[in-house]
Structures are given as C-alpha cells and as structure tokens.
Amino acid sequence: MNWDYLLSLFMGGLTRGSIYALIALGYTMVYGIITLINFAHGEIYMIGAFTALIAIGVLTLAGWNGTAILLIAAVAAVVYAAAYGWTLERIAYRPLRHAPRLSALISAIGMSLFLQNYVRMAQTANFLPFPNLIPEFAFLKPVAHIVRSSELVIYAVTALVMLLLTLLVRFTRMGKAMRATAQDRDMAMLSGVDVDRVISLTFVIGSAIAATGGVLIASHIGQINFYIGFLAGIKAFVAAVLGGIGSLPGAVLGGLVLGWTESFFTGYVSSDYEDVFAFLFLVGILIFRPSGLLGRKQMEKV
Amino acid sequence: MKAEFKKSLLAALWFMFLTFPITVVRVNTIERTVAWRWERLIWIGAATFILSFIWRRLLHRKQTGRREVSAGEVRPPSRWKQMAADPRLKGLALSAAALCFLVIPLLFSWNKTILVTNALIYVVIALGLNIVVGLAGQLVLGYVAFFAVGAYSYALLNYHFAVGFWAALPMGAALAAAFGLLLGFPVLRLRGDYLAIVTLGFGEIIRIVLENWNALSFGPSGIDNIPPPGFFGLALTLRQTHIAIYYLMVALTLLTILVVHRLQHSRIGRSWEALREDETAAQAMGIDTTGAKLSAFALGACWAGMAGVVFAAKQKFINPGNFTIWESILVLCIVVLGGMGSIAGVVLAALVLVILPEALRVFADYRWLLFGALLVLMMVFRPGGLVNARRRAYAFEPSAPEKSERP
Amino acid sequence: MTPLLAIRQLTMDFGGLRALEALDLSIHPAQTVALIGPNGAGKTTLFNCITGIYRPTAGEARLQAADGRSTSLQGLKPNQVTALGICRTFQNIRLFGHMSALENVMIGRHCRTRAGIAGAILRNRRTRDEERQAADDSYRLLTKFGLARHANDPANSLPYGAQRRLEIARAMATEPRLLLLDEPAAGMNAQETQALDRIIVRLREEEGVAILLIEHDMRLVMSLAQRICVVDYGRKIAEGTPAEVRRNPAVIKAYLGEDESMEAHA
Structure with missing residues (x-):
C-alpha cells in the first residue's frame, strides 16, 4: 500500500471538503431562514474569485508587492460578493417572499443564469490564469508532495470562519435574531425582530464566506472561468444536504465527507465519473437519510 | 417625486x-x-x-x-378576454395558425424551414415539460435527459439492429417514459427544491455516461449517419426529406397539443393540478400522489423521447454535446414564459425563444443573459406567464334558486 | 352496536414530545362528536393520525368498513384512508387556490371515479359520461352548500366563509361515512357560523354522515355535538354529553387555567 498516495488523497479531500464547506455554509444559512435553495450562491463564489483576480491584475501592474495584493484582493472579493448577495436577495427573492416556492426557485435559477452570463460577456468565456499568492512555507518542503502551503491556508481559514460564525450565531444579538427567524419567522417578527434585515444579513454573510472560499481555491488551482460556480455550487449543496440542511456544523461535516469520498473515489476508482458520483451520493442521502447526518427530522405543519 | x-x-x-x-x-x-x-x-x-x-x-x-x-371586487372581463372566449373566433384563429404552418415550406427558404422544424421540436419538448412543471408542479431540471434517451435510442437501435424510424418513434417514447419512471421512483418523496437539484443531477449523469461509456454510446465523437425517416418508400432528395420532416413535426405537434389538452382536462389532469396546488391536501382528498407524480413524469418524458427520435433523424449526427443543461434551461424558460399550464402560451413561447435568437444575431449574443433576466422578471411580475391560462368554465342549466345563497 | 371508528390507546410522539397519550375514542354511525381542548392539546394531531398523515407511535384506529368488516387504518396512506370513507377539512384552509370551486369539488370525486390515462386521451364514451357525471354531482354539492354561483370562480377569490364551506363540500364529494372538521367556524362571524350550524345538521340528517368536530366556538359545539371529548396535553380528560362535560371539574380547570371559562362561551 502506498501510504503517501493515500495521505495525499486524504489531504486533497480535506482541501476540496473545506471549500465545499465554505460554500455550503451559505446554502444552509439561507435555507435555514427562508427555506429556499439559493441557486445563485455558486455564482457569488465565482464573482468573488473574479473580483479578486481583477484586483490582483490591476495592483500587480501598478507595481504593488505580494502580501498587500493578497489582502486587498481578498477584501475586495469579500466586499463585492457580499454586495452581490445583498442585491440578489433584494431583486430576485424579496418580492417573492410570499409566492409559491416553485416561483422563488425558478427566480433563483434565472439569477444564476444571469450572473454566469453577465461575467461571461463582461469578462471572457475562457479560462483565466489565477496567480498563486500564498508563499511556499519552508517547513512544508519535506511533505510538499502530500500537502501544499495553499492547502494549509485553506484548512486554517475554514476553521477560523467556522469559529467566527459559530460565535456570531451563538452569542451576538444578531445571531439570536437569526436563530429566532429560522425557527418561526412570524413569531420573530412579532417579537420585534427586523426579519428583512436578518434575511439580508444572512445573504451578506453567506456570500462573504463563499467569496473567501472562491479566492482560496482559485489561488490553489490556478485558473478560473465564469462556469466554476455552477458545479461547485451544486456539490456544496450536496454537502449541505448531506450534513443536514439548516445545520452549520452539518454543512462543514457534509463538505468534508463529500470531499474525502470524492477524493478517494477519483484516486482509487475512476475520475471519469467524478461528478456522477456526487449526484448519486445526493440521491442516496435523500432516499435513505433525507434529514442528513446532523439535521433534525422535519415534520410538515398540517 | x-x-x-x-x-x-x-x-x-x-x-x-x-x-x-x-x-x-x-x-x-x-x-x-x-x-x-x-x-x-x-x-x-x-x-x-x-x-x-x-x-x-x-x-x-x-x-x-x-x-x-382580495377586496372581492370583480372586474368585468376585458374586450380581449371576451373575444378570446368566443369559440368561433378561437376556431378561426386556430385554423389560420394551422394554415400558416402548412405553407411555410412553400414560402420560405430551406434553412428557414429547418429552423421552424427545430422550433417545433422544442414545442413538443416544452409541452411535455409543461405536464411535469406546469401542471403537476414538479420542478424537473434535467429534462433534456429524456430528449437524449429518445435521440440515442433511435441512433443505437438503428446502428445495432437496423430499426427504422417509424418503429423507433414509439420505442424512443416508451424508453424515455421508462427513464421517467426510473427517475420518478427515487425522487417521489422529494419536495420542490430537492427534486430540482436531483433531476438536474440526473440530466448530467446521463450526459456524462454518454460521454464516457464508449462501448455504448461511442463517447464524445457521437453517432453519425443516422438515416432520415422513410416516407412510403419514396426516394427523396435531401431537400425534400427536410420538408417531409417539417410536415412530420407539424403533425407530431398537433398530436401533442391534442393529447396534452385532453389530459389536462381530464380526471388525471385535475389530479396533477391538485398536486401542484397542495400536495398534502390532494392526498387527503383521495389522490394517489405517487401515481399522479409517476404518470406525470412518464407522460412528460415520452414527448421528449419522441422529439429526440425526430431530432436524431433530422440531424443525422448526434453527440452528448447536444444534450447539455442549457437545453433543459431553455425548455424551462419556454414553459415559464408561456405560463405554466397554458398550451397556447407554451407553443407561442417556444416559437419566440427558438426563432428570435436565430433571426436577430444581436439577440443571440445576449440570449442567455436575457433568459436569466426573463426567468426572474416573469416570476416577480407575471408568474402566470404571458398568456394567462383561463380555467375551463362549466355550463349548467340554471337550477332552482339556491336556498342558502347568503350565509 | 359496533362503532364506526374505534380509536384504541393511540399514542403519538414527536422526538421527546408526547403529543397524544393512550387516547381512546369511539364514534358511532351518524353521530356527531366534538373534540375540544386548549390550543396545542393534540386535537389536530389526532386528525393527522386518523387520516394517515402521521404514523402513530402506538395504538391504532379501526374503521367499520362499508361491508361491515373492521379494518385497521394502521400504515395506510391518506388517500387510502379517504377511499375507505374518512375525509377531513383543514384548520388553515387548504383549497386548490387556482382551480375553480367546481374543480375543487371534482377533485373530491377523484377517488370515486375511474377514468385513466387511456380514457383521457381517447376520450371515449365512458370517460365522457363519467366526466359529465362528476361535474353534475359536484355542481349539485355546490348548490347544496350555497356555492353554485361561485362554481367557475378560482377558489382563492371566494369570500372567507365560502372557502370554509367549499372545503366541507370538497370533503363530502369523497362520499365519506366519517367527516373530520378541523375548526370549521374559525374566523367566521355569527351569521356565517349559524349557516354552518344548519349545514352540519343537514349533513348529519340527510346524508347520515358521522362527524368528528374540532371547534373552539362553544355555542356551536354545544348545539351540534351529541358527545364531547375533552383533551389536554394529549390525554383525554373527560368525555360525555354536553351537559356532563360542562359540569366536569377537570374540564373547568383545564379551561380556567387558560383564562377561559366554559360558561363564558356557552
């Protein structure tokens, strides 16, 4: 048995899984609060990556140095993704708050299609190279064939984001308002929670986290195009469902489990059917454990 | 201000x-x-x-x-609506439309005729999806998979067993319907949003399998030399074949409209609509929701399968690239624009959305951008579609005055 | 006489929460039984258990079928329960909003008609006759409920009281022998409630249908019910004739605990 190979697959799975987890957090938060799958969430992730790429391009040509570029690009990506998320909710979802779910879902698909093609037409349909901004850490040299420094950063950032989000939801006033809204929107409204604001904020936070993931993975893989959000979005959704949609730790767990299974599947079985595998996985979960690993069983109110 | x-x-x-x-x-x-x-x-x-x-x-x-x-104010129907309700005018308009379609190959060039054939293929597919999404309210996103099943079943049956077009037509429809059931069983319990993603996944699975399973589907290189349909053993030129396929599509479209119309206004159609409106209530009122969903999936899929067979025969060459998620989304746009559940609306929307990008190149560039915006705008402002489906009104002889008309 | 519906030791748990505990209840043919109790006492949960929407944790409900045999409702789907002759209305009106009032009632006829896909496509004589018959039957029902002039209007455009009546008409179209009404008078004014009272009396007398009624309007309950069953925290705390229940100290306590006295209502 080749232990290095096994270990590299494990680390690769952890990388994928972390990114799925970062995107899945946004899905799960939005779903928890307005029970809508935000189909355009993957597009927000893509827009975050593009914004970073543009910032990097402009700053590099202006002669800035590495670390400053990294920071400014990351901030720009997060700010812009958050702004897009906020606008998206205002335009495509808020007017449909009381419409049938089918309508909101179709609107979400429309938004996803629109944003993809907006970037395709305003920028390009081709793949663009994305510079690796994370320096190679010297202490990782001996194990470079197993884990790269950009991956180490991905793990660290994912853990940090998860921690911050948990603190926010658990201990702040806003977090309390979010939990109240998720449980019963009407009751929350009656007890003085500004539900519209809570929903907006959920989109903003979810989008910002997705953009973080977008920048990290783009820098790790080294290229992006307008279409990257589509598949990543769907897989992150699978992760959210796997973990139990509506549950924050579930999203992370689901992301990691999906990342690892995918990594081992492509490493040991076949890479042709990588995407088929994720979908079959989804169907399997939904049939055998629709409430996910950490989700609670939902009873419909009759 | x-x-x-x-x-x-x-x-x-x-x-x-x-x-x-x-x-x-x-x-x-x-x-x-x-x-x-x-x-x-x-x-x-x-x-x-x-x-x-x-x-x-x-x-x-x-x-x-x-x-x-909501204030209960009843507005008198507009003149347009009154005119639309007149059965004589409706008949006249329908015959005029049918006549237009019959003379198209005589008036327009070969290329334009092929374009209209394409549009009619989409009309048939969209009417099928309309059963699933518009009537039964089940958002299926990977609908193009059934189209692919139809196209590949003709191509492969012909390649391996020399099955002719006319035999393949019902077989393609039946196979697509079988795949509809196959998809239907595992997703029966899923509600709206999950269903959308799983079916989207199903569509991608079919495409990826077609791309990678070379032994079955010849992979990305596709299948070439698919024979056109035979028409009474006549030896037709390429041009004549295309015109014949055009008329075949007109006939198939009419058949689809007839069947879908009859299904919609039947016991089955009503149960689909009840399912769309409120699944729990529908089941409590005695509707077997499992059966209703499966029948909608199967009957919706079979039209896509049939259209797929014609598509393969018309193109002569198919590969997995013909059946991407974009086709599914285009068909969804058609159903949404046409107004979910309205046959006339769907037919009109299919013609507009397929022909317009070809006719106006400017439009073609912005096509997907506009389709995305269209989906959002339609849902926000006109969820019923451009053509409002009018409910069927039943006429009864005036019975004895109602006793307890007032509460 | 054997009861039409016999509920034995019915228990329903949601996670750690016990919504119904070992509940017994019998309903005889053509009898009207009222189920009362504070909000959250488990009344609607009982409906959901009987109609197959929830699967009870323990205990069962048995229905005296049309052929006289006793059938367990355990494990049946809602549509199968409806086919056996139990139909319900919903507390929060659940009509098929975009369909016309007539079509709503025709949905109720669904389980008593047969036409399938082939019939729909071929539209043969049998299908057409059946369709016409279903429309006529439904229209007759609408007339009976004072809704005929709304026949072709979308259900969600009907006035509130009419929507409530339409729900009952739709349920009656399934030819139930037991009708479950979940707060039919909720949100109605006094006049509408009176009309509802007359309708329910007529259903009982003309159709011979048994009724299980959840209602908070005590005047309606006292006027309609032959027996009253009081539940609180998922348990039956009293059962008897209206007069007996009114005097029952446990009932008074349960209601006073909620700051509502029976006398004030009655």
Whole structure:
C-alpha cells in the first residue's frame, strides 16, 4: 500500500471538503431562514474569485508587492460578493417572499443564469490564469508532495470562519435574531425582530464566506472561468444536504465527507465519473437519510 | 417625486459600484495591460436609473392589484378576454395558425424551414415539460435527459439492429417514459427544491455516461449517419426529406397539443393540478400522489423521447454535446414564459425563444443573459406567464334558486 | 352496536414530545362528536393520525368498513384512508387556490371515479359520461352548500366563509361515512357560523354522515355535538354529553387555567 498516495488523497479531500464547506455554509444559512435553495450562491463564489483576480491584475501592474495584493484582493472579493448577495436577495427573492416556492426557485435559477452570463460577456468565456499568492512555507518542503502551503491556508481559514460564525450565531444579538427567524419567522417578527434585515444579513454573510472560499481555491488551482460556480455550487449543496440542511456544523461535516469520498473515489476508482458520483451520493442521502447526518427530522405543519 | 428621484439615483450609484470591477476593468495578463472601459459605467448608471423607476412602478402596481382582488371586487372581463372566449373566433384563429404552418415550406427558404422544424421540436419538448412543471408542479431540471434517451435510442437501435424510424418513434417514447419512471421512483418523496437539484443531477449523469461509456454510446465523437425517416418508400432528395420532416413535426405537434389538452382536462389532469396546488391536501382528498407524480413524469418524458427520435433523424449526427443543461434551461424558460399550464402560451413561447435568437444575431449574443433576466422578471411580475391560462368554465342549466345563497 | 371508528390507546410522539397519550375514542354511525381542548392539546394531531398523515407511535384506529368488516387504518396512506370513507377539512384552509370551486369539488370525486390515462386521451364514451357525471354531482354539492354561483370562480377569490364551506363540500364529494372538521367556524362571524350550524345538521340528517368536530366556538359545539371529548396535553380528560362535560371539574380547570371559562362561551 502506498501510504503517501493515500495521505495525499486524504489531504486533497480535506482541501476540496473545506471549500465545499465554505460554500455550503451559505446554502444552509439561507435555507435555514427562508427555506429556499439559493441557486445563485455558486455564482457569488465565482464573482468573488473574479473580483479578486481583477484586483490582483490591476495592483500587480501598478507595481504593488505580494502580501498587500493578497489582502486587498481578498477584501475586495469579500466586499463585492457580499454586495452581490445583498442585491440578489433584494431583486430576485424579496418580492417573492410570499409566492409559491416553485416561483422563488425558478427566480433563483434565472439569477444564476444571469450572473454566469453577465461575467461571461463582461469578462471572457475562457479560462483565466489565477496567480498563486500564498508563499511556499519552508517547513512544508519535506511533505510538499502530500500537502501544499495553499492547502494549509485553506484548512486554517475554514476553521477560523467556522469559529467566527459559530460565535456570531451563538452569542451576538444578531445571531439570536437569526436563530429566532429560522425557527418561526412570524413569531420573530412579532417579537420585534427586523426579519428583512436578518434575511439580508444572512445573504451578506453567506456570500462573504463563499467569496473567501472562491479566492482560496482559485489561488490553489490556478485558473478560473465564469462556469466554476455552477458545479461547485451544486456539490456544496450536496454537502449541505448531506450534513443536514439548516445545520452549520452539518454543512462543514457534509463538505468534508463529500470531499474525502470524492477524493478517494477519483484516486482509487475512476475520475471519469467524478461528478456522477456526487449526484448519486445526493440521491442516496435523500432516499435513505433525507434529514442528513446532523439535521433534525422535519415534520410538515398540517 | 423627489423621493422617487433619489431612490433611482441611489440605485444607479449602487449598480455602478456593483458592476465596476467586472464590467469596467479588463486585465490582460499576457500583454500585461489593463483596459478601462469607463463608458460602460455610464451606460449602466443611466439604464439602472430608468429601470429602477419602472421596477418600482411595476411592483407597486402588482401589490395594489392584489389588494383589489382580495377586496372581492370583480372586474368585468376585458374586450380581449371576451373575444378570446368566443369559440368561433378561437376556431378561426386556430385554423389560420394551422394554415400558416402548412405553407411555410412553400414560402420560405430551406434553412428557414429547418429552423421552424427545430422550433417545433422544442414545442413538443416544452409541452411535455409543461405536464411535469406546469401542471403537476414538479420542478424537473434535467429534462433534456429524456430528449437524449429518445435521440440515442433511435441512433443505437438503428446502428445495432437496423430499426427504422417509424418503429423507433414509439420505442424512443416508451424508453424515455421508462427513464421517467426510473427517475420518478427515487425522487417521489422529494419536495420542490430537492427534486430540482436531483433531476438536474440526473440530466448530467446521463450526459456524462454518454460521454464516457464508449462501448455504448461511442463517447464524445457521437453517432453519425443516422438515416432520415422513410416516407412510403419514396426516394427523396435531401431537400425534400427536410420538408417531409417539417410536415412530420407539424403533425407530431398537433398530436401533442391534442393529447396534452385532453389530459389536462381530464380526471388525471385535475389530479396533477391538485398536486401542484397542495400536495398534502390532494392526498387527503383521495389522490394517489405517487401515481399522479409517476404518470406525470412518464407522460412528460415520452414527448421528449419522441422529439429526440425526430431530432436524431433530422440531424443525422448526434453527440452528448447536444444534450447539455442549457437545453433543459431553455425548455424551462419556454414553459415559464408561456405560463405554466397554458398550451397556447407554451407553443407561442417556444416559437419566440427558438426563432428570435436565430433571426436577430444581436439577440443571440445576449440570449442567455436575457433568459436569466426573463426567468426572474416573469416570476416577480407575471408568474402566470404571458398568456394567462383561463380555467375551463362549466355550463349548467340554471337550477332552482339556491336556498342558502347568503350565509 | 359496533362503532364506526374505534380509536384504541393511540399514542403519538414527536422526538421527546408526547403529543397524544393512550387516547381512546369511539364514534358511532351518524353521530356527531366534538373534540375540544386548549390550543396545542393534540386535537389536530389526532386528525393527522386518523387520516394517515402521521404514523402513530402506538395504538391504532379501526374503521367499520362499508361491508361491515373492521379494518385497521394502521400504515395506510391518506388517500387510502379517504377511499375507505374518512375525509377531513383543514384548520388553515387548504383549497386548490387556482382551480375553480367546481374543480375543487371534482377533485373530491377523484377517488370515486375511474377514468385513466387511456380514457383521457381517447376520450371515449365512458370517460365522457363519467366526466359529465362528476361535474353534475359536484355542481349539485355546490348548490347544496350555497356555492353554485361561485362554481367557475378560482377558489382563492371566494369570500372567507365560502372557502370554509367549499372545503366541507370538497370533503363530502369523497362520499365519506366519517367527516373530520378541523375548526370549521374559525374566523367566521355569527351569521356565517349559524349557516354552518344548519349545514352540519343537514349533513348529519340527510346524508347520515358521522362527524368528528374540532371547534373552539362553544355555542356551536354545544348545539351540534351529541358527545364531547375533552383533551389536554394529549390525554383525554373527560368525555360525555354536553351537559356532563360542562359540569366536569377537570374540564373547568383545564379551561380556567387558560383564562377561559366554559360558561363564558356557552
């Protein structure tokens, strides 16, 4: 048995899984609060990556140095993704708050299609190279064939984001308002929670986290195009469902489990059917454990 | 007025900020140059300023409109609606439309005829999806998979067993329906949003399998030399074949319209609509929701399968690239634009959405952008579609005056 | 006489929460039984258990089928329960909003008609006759409920009281022998409630249908019910004739605990 190979697959799975987890957090938060799958969430992730790429391009040509570029690009990506998320909710979802779910879902698909093609037409349909901004850490040299420094950063950032989000939801006033809204929107409204604001904020936070993931993975893989959000979005959704949609730790767990299974599947079985595998996985979960690993069983109110 | 002006101005500024990096800046990493396209920012600002007025106006109208209806005020039907309700006029309009379609190959060029054939293929597919999404309310996103099943079943049956077109037509439909059931069983318990993603996954699975399973499908290179349909053993030129296929599609479209219309106004069709409106209530009123869903999946899929067979025969060559998620989304756009559940609307929308991008190249470039916007706008402002489906009115002889008419 | 519906030791748990505990209840043919109790006492949960929407944790409900045999409702789907002759209305009106009032009632006829896909496509004589018959039957029902003039209007455009009546008409179209009404008078004014009272009396007398009624309007309950069953925290705390229940100290306590006295209502 080749232990290095096994270990590299494990680390690769952890990388994928972390990114799925970062995107899945946004899905799960939005779903928890307005029970809508935000189909355009993957597009927000893509827009975050593009914004970073543009910032990097402009700053590099202006002669800035590495670390400053990294920071400014990351901030720009997060700010812009958050702004897009906020606008998206205002335009495509808020007017449909009381419409049938089918309508909101179709609107979400429309938004996803629109944003993809907006970037395709305003920028390009081709793949663009994305510079690796994370320096190679010297202490990782001996194990470079197993884990790269950009991956180490991905793990660290994912853990940090998860921690911050948990603190926010658990201990702040806003977090309390979010939990109240998720449980019963009407009751929350009656007890003085500004539900519209809570929903907006959920989109903003979810989008910002997705953009973080977008920048990290783009820098790790080294290229992006307008279409990257589509598949990543769907897989992150699978992760959210796997973990139990509506549950924050579930999203992370689901992301990691999906990342690892995918990594081992492509490493040991076949890479042709990588995407088929994720979908079959989804169907399997939904049939055998629709409430996910950490989700609670939902009873419909009759 | 001043407040409105301010709102629009804010919206314009916000969108200028939002679109600034992606629309204005274009970094060329190879030549190491940055193109600043400031003029775009001005366009976006101006457009947002105006659109913001319209947006708020429409939203306002929608909300006040809803209030009027909820107040129980019955508006008299408009002249248009009265005219549309007249069966004689309706018959006249239908025969005129049918006549138009019959003379198209005589009046227009070969290419245009093929384009209309394409549009009619989409009409049939969309009417099938309309059963699933419009009537039964099940959002199936990977619908193109059934189209692929139809096309590949003709191509493969012909390649391996020399099955002819006319035999393949019902077989393709039956196979697609079987796949509809196959998809239906595992997803029966899923509600709206899960169903959408799983079926989208199903569509992708079929495409990826077709791309990778070379032994079955010849992979990305596809299948060539698919024979056109035979028409009474006549030896037709290529051009004549295309015209024959055109008339075949007209006939198939009429058949689809007839069957879907009859299904819609039947016991089965009503159970689909009840399912769409409220699944729990439908089941409590005695509808076998499992059966209703499966029948909608199967009957919806079979039209896509049939259209797929014709598509393969018309193209002579198919590969997995013909059956991407975009086709599914285009068909969804057609159903949404046409008004879910309205046959006339769906037919009209299919013709518009397929023919317009071909006729206007400018439109073609912006096609998907516009389709995305279209889906959002339709849902926000006209969820019923452009053509409002009128409910069937039943006539009864006036019975004895009602005793307890007033509560 | 054997009861039409016999509920034995019915228990329903949601996670750690016990919504119904070992509940017994019998309903005889053509009898009207009222189920009362504070909000959250488990009344609607009982409906959901009987109609197959929830699967009870323990205990069962048995229905005296049309052929006289006793059938367990355990494990049946809602549509199968409806086919056996139990139909319900919903507390929060659940009509098929975009369909016309007539079509709503025709949905109720669904389980008593047969036409399938082939029939729909071929539209043969049998299908057409059946369709016409279903429309006529439904229209007759609408007339009976004073809704005939709304026949072709979308259900969600009907006035509130009419929507409540339409729900009952739709349920009656399934030819139930037991009708479950979940707060039919909720949100109605006094006049509408009176009309509802007359309708329910007529259903009982003309159709011979048994009724299980959840209602908070005590005047309606006292006027309609032959027996009253009081539940609180998922348990039956009293059962008897209206007069007996009114005097029962446990009932008074349960209601006073909620700051509502029976006398004030009655």
